[in-house]
Amino acid sequence: MKHLLKLEDWSTEEITATLNLADQLKYEQKHGIEHKLLKGKTLGMIFEKSSTRTRVSFEVGMTQLGGYPLFLSSNDLQIGRGEPVEDTARVLSRFIDAIMIRTFAQSEVESLAEYGSIPIINGLTDYCHPCQVLADLMTIREFKGKLEGLKMCFIGDGNNMLNSLAVGAMRMGMSFSAACPEGYDPPEHILEFGKQFGDRFQIVRDPLEAAKGADVVYTDVWASMGQEQEKQEREAAFAGVYQVNDELMAVTNDECMVLHCLPAHRGEEITAEVFEAHANEIFEEAENRLHAQKAVLVECMLDKKNDAD
Ligand code: CP
Numbered sequence: 273m274k275h276l277l278k279l280e281d282w283s284t285e286e287i288t289a290t291l292n293l294a295d296q297l298k299y300e301q302k303h304g305i306e307h308k309l310l311k312g313k314t315l316g317m318i319f320e321k322s323s324t325r326t327r328v329s330f331e332v333g334m335t336q337l338g339g340y341p342l343f344l345s346s347n348d349l350q351i352g353r354g355e356p357v358e359d360t361a362r363v364l365s366r367f368i369d370a371i372m373i374r375t376f377a378q379s380e381v382e383s384l385a386e387y388g389s390i391p392i393i394n395g396l397t398d399y400c401h402p403c404q405v406l407a408d409l410m411t412i413r414e415f416k417g418k419l420e421g422l423k424m425c426f427i428g429d430g431n432n433m434l435n436s437l438a439v440g441a442m443r444m445g446m447s448f449s450a451a452c453p454e455g456y457d458p459p460e461h462i463l464e465f466g467k468q469f470g471d472r473f474q475i476v477r478d479p480l481e482a483a484k485g486a487d488v489v490y491t492d493v494w495a496s497m498g499q500e501q502e503k504q505e506r507e508a509a510f511a512g513v514y515q516v517n518d519e520l521m522a523v524t525n526d527e528c529m530v531l532h533c534l535p536a537h538r539g540e541e542i543t544a545e546v547f548e549a550h551a552n553e554i555f556e557e558a559e560n561r562l563h564a565q566k567a568v569l570v571e572c573m574l575d576k577k578n579d580a581d
């Protein structure tokens with residue numbers, strides 16, 4: 273069964289095939305070429321956290337592919353009242369053709385895949401955000417014409433975005449340099465993963481060191497969904513230093529891109545000036561969620577391996 277549980281599970285070839293398909297689907301959508309590849313299929317979308325881009329891209333994407341998206345809020349599902357995910361997986365597998373889930377624990381997504389018999393797509397957990405990173409890689413390739421050899425820099429929290437970006441960058445032959453405050457490094461598992469790539473993977477404290485010679489600068493919120501109660505403590509650790517601003521952009525390569533998964537907090541992780549100067553890249557990135565997520569749906573739901581399982 274082909275799932276997208278985390279980007280580590282996908283090879284360079286699988287990521288490249290998905291980016292190529294995303295480009296093709298973007299072209300077809302923009303030229304009015306019908307591509308109802310998932311006609312008659314249903315996608316269940318479970319949301320245990322808020323969402324604008326993920327929900328709309330999957331819902332619209334599934335519709336454009338000729339399928340049916342079913343929005344399932346954890347407030348309404350029995351999962352919200354304690355029904356085990358193992359049972360939910362086995363029930364939903366008998367009704368629908370795939371599940372996209374946004375939740376807290378990565379283990380919940382892994383359990384859905386273990387107990388269900390349909391493709392499971394991770395729409396964000398505390399650990400990772402693979403769907404976003406496929407759209408990010410698509411956007412970088414669109415603007416720069418390549419991925420291999422480029423330097424990506426991440427400024428901020430060692431969070432779900434950093435984790436997936438680091439894996440995506442390594443898989444696609446980029447180098448990756450992140451600046452995180454002390455106490456906010458990515459998890460040990462990601463540090464271990466990065467070690468095998470030597471100089472191509474680096475975590476430092478100084479944002480200017482991380483950004484030096486970067487071709488792509490990426491940032492994300494200081495406090496993610498579920499960390500609202502840590503907001504003040506995090507502000508104290510990040511404020512004034514872990515920000516994408518003109519001083520930081522001055523040490524990057526010419527034509528350096530700026531990306532942000534959104535939602536953005538102007539004046540915190542990024543200044544309004546840098547955000548607006550790179551708004552064309554950031555909103556193309558947001559649009560590419562649609563095309564990349566359609567490619568993920570097709571790759572997972574029409575994979576030949578699924579018939580054998
Ligand atoms: N970037 C992203 O995943 O946005 P949403 O939280 O709006 O889905």
Ligand code: NVA
Pocket residue numbers: 396431432433492493495496497533534535
């Ligand atoms: N790190 C952020 C990403 C939002 C798309 C969060 O988890 O809230």
